[in-house]
Amino acid sequence: MWEERVCIFCSSGKVETENHFILECEAFKDNIESYAYILVANSWDNLFSERFDEKLGALIERLHKKRVEYINQMKKQFVP
Numbered sequence: 001m002w003e004e005r006v007c008i009f010c011s012s013g014k015v016e017t018e019n020h021f022i023l024e025c026e027a028f029k030d031n032i033e034s035y036a037y038i039l040v041a042n043s044w045d046n047l048f049s050e051r052f053d054e055k056l057g058a059l060i061e062r063l064h065k066k067r068v069e070y071i072n073q074m075k076k077q078f079v080p
Helices: 018-024 027-031 050-078
Strands: none
Touching: 018 027, 018 050, 027 050
């Protein structure tokens, strides 16, 4: 169900799709903006071209690490 994938990191209420995670999520905006030079003039499809492979990989890795940090912080808040 889509409700299970609603982004828990921002208040947008959007489903946490790859597009949202990489391009839109406010929680990761500072990380996303540091890679704006590869995101600004490119379509979603172009991001996966060979030209951007290494840079996009670095962005996804950085976002994933940040996502794991957020999840761990949330778990600590709810663990008795």
